Amino acid sequence: MDVDDVKIEVGTLASYDNERHRALEDAHGNDYVFRRRDDCLEAVRTNPKAALLDMKFEKRAVHKIGKLLNLLIERGFERYITKPKIALVRRRPLTVVSLEPKNDLANTLFGRTTRSRFPLHVRRGFRIEARTVYRKTGPASALVVDAITHSDLGDATCADLIADGFDLRGLYVLSLNPADAKHGRPTIIGQVVRVEGMTVHLGSDRRGDRAQYEASMLSLDLGPAALPRLATHYFGPEAHEELWDERNTLAMGSRRWERISGFVERLSKRSFEIAPGVMARLSGWVTGADLGQTTVPLPRYIVGGNRQADSTRGLFKSGPVHVPPGTHAGIRACIICERSRRREVESFLKALIDGEGSHRPLTQTWKIGAVSFTVFDAASSSAADYEKAFQAAIDEGTKWQLALVQVPSDTENALGDQNPYLVTKAKFLSRNVPVQEFRVETMKKPMNQRQWALGGIGLQVFAKLGGVPWLLQTNTKVHELILGLGSASLGTTRCGDRDRVVGLTTAFSGDGRYYLTETSRTVKYEEHESAVVESAVAAFKRVRADMAWRPGDCVRVVLHSFKDLRKKHMEALKYAVLAVAGSELKVDFAFLHLAQQHPILLFDPAEQQQIPPRGVVVKMGQFEALVAVLGPNEVRNDRLGFPRPLCMKLQEGSTFTDLGYLSQQALAFSAVSWRNFTPTSVPVTVLYAELIADLLGRLGSLSRWDPDILRGDVGTSRWFL
Template identity: 25%
Template sequence: MTINLNAFPITIPEGRVDVCEIPFDARELEELREQYRTTHTFYRQKNSILIFSSDGSYPVSGRLKSVDLKENYNVLCFLFKDGLLRYLRGLGRKPLGFKPIELLSTRPDDNILKSIIRSDYPFSIFARYKLDTRIIYGVPNLIIDCSTKTVVTKNCEFFIENGFDLHRRFIAKENDDGYRKIIGVIERVENKTIFYSDGNEVQEVRASEVYLEASRKNFDDYLKFSNPRQFDSIAEKIRVTISSFNSGENKRKKIIKLFEFLKSKGVHLISNDLVNIEVSPNIGRKCAQFDKPVFVFNDGGEADWAERGFTRFGPYTKRTFDRNDPSICVICLEQNKGQVEQFVRKFVKGIHQHKYFSGGLEGKFSLGTSRVEVFTTKDESVDSYKNAIERAIQKKAQDNEKWDLAIVQVRESFKSLSVDSNPYYVGKNIFFLHQIPVQDFTMELLLQNDNSLGYSLNNMALASYAKMGGVPWLLKSSPTLSHELVIGIGSATLQDDRFSGSRRVMGITTVFSGDGSYLVSNTSKVASPEEYCDALTTVLSDTIEKIQSRMNWLKGDTIRIVFHASVKVFNKEEIRAVRAVIDRYSDYNVEYAFLKISEFHGLHMFDSASSSERKGKYAPPRGKYLKLSDYEVLAYLIGKDQLKQASDGHPQGLILNVHRDSTFKDIKYLSTQLFNFSSHSWRSYFPSPMPVTISYSDLIAKNLGWLNKLPGWNGSVMIGKIGQTQWFL
């Protein structure tokens, strides 16, 4: 078995490289780079600037010394990428960025739209390469990644001449280096002059000098405009073509082609030292496989497959669930009432002879008989939704009761509405104020055939059961000598429009081990980045206080606290704040780990064992992992078997990095735990590309972040029973 990374070892030049060292000053570094870019290169190393020269002369005086690149891999990687940039520019190319270097193949033959749409089409989709370096078990490597990038190839004059409406679309201006910067949104067009707002005032520019933003919306809108009758078929062809381009087989072929070209040339550093690039080695024997997680169901039944566990044992809370014979209200458009009634009946009663959903919500979760009532809206306005929801709540209040679940019809188009004009969020607000969980569905879902619909309803029923307070299953934890608490830190970026600025909010989820299983404890906490450290320490303190009495922690016990976060770095303030909390619990032996989870890193694994598969060619299986160092692991939470079709592209692995300041650093243990958490989401039966600690936290941040923007929202509703359920799924 051969497994390769898209990582290619680089040789280390013999001898030492001369350098001039001066004290670091940010402004001076910027000025030196701007003035002496062609003859020198400048590298910041802590509190110094290292100046490397092509001819032995230096623009400023400083301490002269020499550097052994074998002992300074960070310097070597910097000089290697600098040499790569110089070589590419010498070829007439326009590479962008540095971490990573981005290279776009703009040859007409490399436009993957050429076989689908006519040649004068104003958009192109080109191959995009990203080049970076990474140290893998003590060896510096060149990382080559390949994907696609959509580019607008015609300026705005083309769109005006063809009659395409440009109003409220964003425009960009191209710099000398090829980078296009968004400058504003179009207010009006007069002849071939564009008047645009930059957020402060309206300015004007010639249409021939600017380009439309290469957004998905602009691409789709122009495709509908130019090909109204063929839009669906062309859009599907484009989707399949892009996905196929990003397949493991094609990605691997493109990467190897660029590697072979660079290998044949080598890379010269600014000092003229030659660095060679080697073939990616077979890492098959260094890779390992995670074991399948085990789930716990009713009466302690165990299974390593959730569907099998439900069939044999039933949900974990089968005997203790307190919402049997649930009352369910349905909110939908009056013109869709008949279709929705059929849909809801399939949801609660099941689809006959379906492999996984023949029993429906009632049968699968042993709920008894549901009591369902439909309330219609006249249209899709917020007021219509409000009226229907208030009628539903009043109807139940007359009997001194409340609904156990609300099922609400929405549309995909609601996502583009502002939060106070969005029936989805306004409806959630009203229901949550009355402690009623909400499960939405789209009319687009009703278009599926019964077989596909059954899979969708299966996931929808799982989430609904959890929202009503049920526990479908627990995740079995491995026995250890420590009590464990895992805190997931997620985030969401909220933005009403491009010039109002974005608002980043943080979500926090806690998971702890108890009675041999991992239990999710919903804090439903959200905070701005400025309040985040305080919120984190508050959650940590409150959770420890709650769990230590619940799990009967004893003096001298070992308590392990693990933090999961998809952040760039754990900053010193976070670590300092956590230590301050831990210091309060001196009766216990407390150890902690900060685990950073990186999704966008450009490193891929290609497995020859799947090279003959119809789908997922060269994709590793779920659970395959590789230790990159004593502190890092590349792990696949999604593998070839989780791809639905051949055109789904290559699965993305995660890089897990345990912070050096952690007192618990067992990367194998931590990565196994995280892998198991990727199967613990009650949003779907399928494995998640992120652990529940992150996916739940992201959902909490997104939902509470938007709800907090509604005038009538009161966050204290989460103190009630609904806050202890998975309301955000």
């Protein structure tokens, strides 16, 4: 971005107050931009006709106003691009879509074949965000642009959908009443349980006590359950698949880059005003070379016999690192499935155990004894019948080493005590029996696809039995403990209060060996950061007892967090860990916020799909970097979309600050998941924490679930894979 080198009036309010900030935004947000800076609120007028606010104003150079300049650029760009055929979807981040029918995927795909009215629109658009980038020549403002598709219903309400015979039951709705709006946008108010005429009744998952609404005052929330149902109702059973394919095509690297570069080229031809008398203009792309780009070595692996390998496939030749002693004599497994699918399940399990296509027999790959299984079928897909099948397995008297549970197709989204898989998993976990699920859709896949799914299931089963498939090769002489921090809301519905939250920490050694998951006590959401710290300290205590650290050893604790930790929590964690470590150990800390959701994409013009090679690292400043954890070789399926790099932020308070080393370590930890053989989009520290949080949240909806189960032996197993 090029911005005129001039001075502008900046207003300041001392003693920052969040409520006052929100009130000013609501009252004057169209005429001013506001931003907190230290303990002050700063403002710049964007409308020269607006009255001056009651604050102290002074002239400053526009390049000296910090990140307030980014807000001015976004607001000016919003005015620049908003036209009659371009709609503003939201302001932060700035999101715009085209209203032209040719840019509506639903219209182009189904407009000619559908004669009746159809309210669903899937529009092409762009998401824009101004950010400060730290080039080698110094900091500068830049626009981050992404090409998107956005689904909406236009001005159609739930009354229109009901009139068209659409079934709203089980879906979530938004209130169109301005009094219910949040930041000027409609808010979700609950899940529909039934419809009577034009009156919509909400179930227990709702905000507040009100349960009845007029359909004309509601709109449908276009979540993952609503879109397929809408597309099927208006366009036919194949419509959602067609829409999904078209959206994926537009998200591919080459098409995405084509859309973004064309958009930027058109808008680069003119300058635009960001504040009265201050002009800005787009001035070329920011390249990796501008910021500082390197390529770190890809990880190498240790497999059976302590041999080295370039990929996880090396275990097929050398075997796994560790085979649990209790598996050599054989595995006793019980199977829980629907009675109507028993033959199908037995055929699928035979393929899993004996091999199919490229999937080899379990005994050959994992060096375990023969797997024998006994089927306990449920009379139906209900949770009650699955619980009876579980009880039959227990009453049979065998000490099961493994349970395999077929998930009924019609119950995957069922909550709490109505979900047969959750009920069964909780029962087996209480007896410390690992559980592996499999789905009907997986059983029905053609062999050329099913063979890969079987390989993944075999890997997960081996890990749940206590096996170690592979580890990372490391060269450091420092003891490393890598902690993944997360939190889980227990049994919380979309509209419910988050009043049952646990902090959780996954613990790994530097070579990727999984040690345990430690959970905190259950707390209210406002206390969840303290709960995360509590779980991290507890994890360190347990691992400290297991590791053979000696006086004088150097220990490096690397924390991968799902969010920025506040300074007081980092200091509390450091203090507690140092107290446990004692004076005989030298402990360094690296606090890393690993962000998956951020606006920046990396494109490689030399690659057909524009995807940079795995291992590319682009510095975004002294303490921030983007790491390409998936490259073109890992994204072989167009349905996987265009990979977003991992954004790493090294936080204040870290005593180990080698961002290059930490970037290489994060890349390596994205290739050590024991859920599949291929690298993942995030390090295993974060991935496992997310898997655990998801399962804990779902298990927490059970009436008889006790989260303290995980604080025993189950916490050291891979129960969540």
